[in-house]
Amino acid sequence: MKIKKEHIKFILGCILLMGFQIGMANTWTVCATCENNSIKETIARATDHDTIRIEKGTYKEFEILVDKPLVIKGIGYPIVDGEKKGEIFKITSDNVTLDGLFVINVGVSYTKDNAAIRVVQSKNFLIQNMVLEQLFFGIYLEKSSHGKVYHNRIIGQAVDEYNSGNGIQLWYSTDVEVSKNHVQGTRDGIYLEFSDRITITDNTSVDNLRYGLHFMFSNNDVYSNNTFENNGAGVAVMFSKFITMKDNTFQKNWGTAAYGMLLKEINDAEISGNTFEENTIGINIEGSNRIQYHNNDFINNGWAIRVIGACYTNSFTGNNFLYNSFDISYNSKLNDNVFEGNFWSSYTGYDLDKDGVGDVPYRPVKLFSYIVNRTPETIVLLRSLFMDIIDFSERVSPVFTPDELKDIRPLMKIRP
Amino acid sequence: MLKILKYSFYDLIRSRWSYVYFLFYLALGFVLLFLNNDVSKAVITLMNVIIVLIPLIGTIFGVMYYYNSREFTELLLAQPINRRSIFMGQYFGVAGSLTMSLVLGLGIPFVLYGLLRSNAIFDFSLLLVTGAFLTFIFVGLSFVIAISNENKIKGFGYAVLLWLFLAVVYDGLFLMSLIVFEEYPLDTFSLVATALNPIDLSRILILLKLDISALLGYTGAIFKKFFGTDLGFLVSMAILLLWTVLPILGLGHKAKRKDF
Numbered sequence: 049m050k051i052k053k054e055h056i057k058f059i060l061g062c063i064l065l066m067g068f069q070i071g072m073a074n075t076w077t078v079c080a081t082c083e084n085n086s087i088k089e090t091i092a093r094a095t096d097h098d099t100i101r102i103e104k105g106t107y108k109e110f111e112i113l114v115d116k117p118l119v120i121k122g123i124g125y126p127i128v129d130g131e132k133k134g135e136i137f138k139i140t141s142d143n144v145t146l147d148g149l150f151v152i153n154v155g156v157s158y159t160k161d162n163a164a165i166r167v168v169q170s171k172n173f174l175i176q177n178m179v180l181e182q183l184f185f186g187i188y189l190e191k192s193s194h195g196k197v198y199h200n201r202i203i204g205q206a207v208d209e210y211n212s213g214n215g216i217q218l219w220y221s222t223d224v225e226v227s228k229n230h231v232q233g234t235r236d237g238i239y240l241e242f243s244d245r246i247t248i249t250d251n252t253s254v255d256n257l258r259y260g261l262h263f264m265f266s267n268n269d270v271y272s273n274n275t276f277e278n279n280g281a282g283v284a285v286m287f288s289k290f291i292t293m294k295d296n297t298f299q300k301n302w303g304t305a306a307y308g309m310l311l312k313e314i315n316d317a318e319i320s321g322n323t324f325e326e327n328t329i330g331i332n333i334e335g336s337n338r339i340q341y342h343n344n345d346f347i348n349n350g351w352a353i354r355v356i357g358a359c360y361t362n363s364f365t366g367n368n369f370l371y372n373s374f375d376i377s378y379n380s381k382l383n384d385n386v387f388e389g390n391f392w393s394s395y396t397g398y399d400l401d402k403d404g405v406g407d408v409p410y411r412p413v414k415l416f417s418y419i420v421n422r423t424p425e426t427i428v429l430l431r432s433l434f435m436d437i438i439d440f441s442e443r444v445s446p447v448f449t450p451d452e453l454k455d456i457r458p459l460m461k462i463r464p
Numbered sequence: 465m466l467k468i469l470k471y472s473f474y475d476l477i478r479s480r481w482s483y484v485y486f487l488f489y490l491a492l493g494f495v496l497l498f499l500n501n502d503v504s505k506a507v508i509t510l511m512n513v514i515i516v517l518i519p520l521i522g523t524i525f526g527v528m529y530y531y532n533s534r535e536f537t538e539l540l541l542a543q544p545i546n547r548r549s550i551f552m553g554q555y556f557g558v559a560g561s562l563t564m565s566l567v568l569g570l571g572i573p574f575v576l577y578g579l580l581r582s583n584a585i586f587d588f589s590l591l592l593v594t595g596a597f598l599t600f601i602f603v604g605l606s607f608v609i610a611i612s613n614e615n616k617i618k619g620f621g622y623a624v625l626l627w628l629f630l631a632v633v634y635d636g637l638f639l640m641s642l643i644v645f646e647e648y649p650l651d652t653f654s655l656v657a658t659a660l661n662p663i664d665l666s667r668i669l670i671l672l673k674l675d676i677s678a679l680l681g682y683t684g685a686i687f688k689k690f691f692g693t694d695l696g697f698l699v700s701m702a703i704l705l706l707w708t709v710l711p712i713l714g715l716g717h718k719a720k721r722k723d724f
Binding site: 302303304306328350351373419422423424425426427428429430431432433434435437 | 511512515516631632633635636638639642643646650651654658663664667668671675676678679680681682683684685687
């Protein structure tokens with residue numbers, strides 16, 4: 049019996065030891081005073097599916113190649129300093145996780161798009177809780193898919209467009225989720241090119257030099273609950289199909305060439321529940337067809353919606369247009385778009401049958417905005433008495449503005 | 465001249481019209497700030513009112529005052545007083561009291577609502593300065609019209625017509641010429657045309673100081689390049705000053721020659 053007990057103890061001990069050894073084999077610790085004091089070398093030593101823990105400290109390394117499936121985790125935000133020499137992390141393997149690192153000083157180059165973190169042709173990556181500062185490009189996903197970029201903080205200090213990079217860039221990537229990131233002070237906050245089925249949610253993109261979010265040739269993407277504020281030119285969505293834009297906030301994109309959102313060659317999109325506040329132009333639409341705009345709020349914009357040519361079969365329903373200098377600007381006499389059931393703060397009609405819908409149609413295009421489209425110099429007459437007078441007379445009997453462009457069921461009360 | 469100025473000034477204050485005018489601006493200021501607590505937004509709304517109302521009230525008040533105090537003027541003319549100082553005194557009395565009503569009427573509510581702590585103070589002072597200029601300009605113009613026309617109806621007609629022209633018709637002509645000549649570069653033309661009309665000039669000066677100037681787009685950029693600089697500001701102030709001085713000179717000229 050006694051021997052048996054000893055046996056069991058021994059076996060248990062062995063198992064414990066083995067377990068410990070398995071743990072040892074899989075987890076590497078990097079710190080300034082440890083045996084492993086270099087991230088690069090530790091990665092070279094590690095085997096597939098290992099975990100590398102990086103302790104607090106400063107690691108002056110760049111061009112760190114992650115070519116095997118690893119979990120690289122920072123403890124207490126260790127600093128990885130690229131010393132402006134080039135790229136910092138380059139991930140070429142599937143199933144890589146980067147977590148909790150403070151990456152600074154990416155090398156600025158005029159020939160290479162150096163990034164703090166570059167993911168090349170990999171799947172199932174996870175980049176989370178990273179802080180990137182002093183950067184050129186932030187997170188650059190190249191031909192990668194099924195990954196997640198979650199809760200990162202990217203802070204650049206871009207001054208000129210030609211020598212600054214984008215915060216999060218997706219190029220030929222598919223099925224990626226970008227959420228809860230904060231991007232500021234880069235060229236384009238989030239940039240998508242040839243990237244399909246991307247979900248962008250709960251991000252904040254502020255104070256970027258050019259666009260807060262920029263879409264090019266990317267289809268079937270969804271972006272929702274994001275905030276875009278004070279970006280050089282707002283958000284640009286171009287040459288893309290089947291985009292869903294929901295519950296985003298576009299605000300304070302104010303400047304002579306700034307938009308809340310710029311749509312160019314966008315087809316079959318849905319834009320709903322967004323708030324456009326204090327932008328020079330809320331939405332600038334060019335060559336975009338079959339788009340549903342509903343339940344958006346346009347508040348205090350210069351132009352709420354500016355339509356420039358060739359936009360057909362769009363519908364605007366249930367939106368609130370509040371205190372915009374111009375609600376809608378239109379540059380052609382032809383109108384194929386439907387405006388119905390919106391609330392217009394400058395509507396002066398009445399509702400005799402008390403059904404909540406105004407009895408008189410509302411014409412959202414002011415004569416002044418029509419004239420300004422024709423001769424841009426006339427904008428100097430903004431807010432002059434003369435313009436108010438002719439706007440009024442045009443509203444009573446339209447001569448110049450598209451006759452059929454009207455909301456026949458304007459709401460009497462603001463849509464809650 | 466100072467004595468007559470003082471007399472005219474107190475006369476207006478006693479006649480209660482200054483009070484009405486003062487109370488109107490006071491109420492306007494309070495209501496605006498009560499409805500939206502944002503000082504800089506209130507400045508925009510106020511601009512619309514000021515650009516239209518100040519010239520109108522200045523014109524009508526000037527004409528009215530001149531015709532009303534005609535008998536007193538004749539009495540003064542019988543005294544050994546310089547003609548110039550009689551009319552100048554009356555002019556500055558009217559314009560000064562209107563300006564004071566404006567400045568106090570708008571100033572009090574804005575100061576109470578924390579103007580001094582807000583960064584809109586410069587915009588607001590610009591608003592008051594242009595308002596004061598417009599008052600002086602339009603009272604001066606109306607005095608000239610009144611002194612040139614014995615017939616009150618005619619005088620009133622001309623004065624209102626002058627206001628209508630500068631506030632509305634001028635912009636119409638401006639707009640027409642912009643549209644007719646849209647093929648040509650119009651930047652310099654629109655700059656000059658704006659500068660020539662005191663109402664338009666004041667409007668643009670204030671607009672450019674406000675956020676709303678971003679709406680002006682590239683035309684606005686040209687305007688900003690001119691009016692936004694110190695030189696442009698000085699030039700526009702000089703133009704406003706010229707607009708003020710010209711009617712005064714005209715008034716002096718007319719007063720000297722007129723046979724009463």
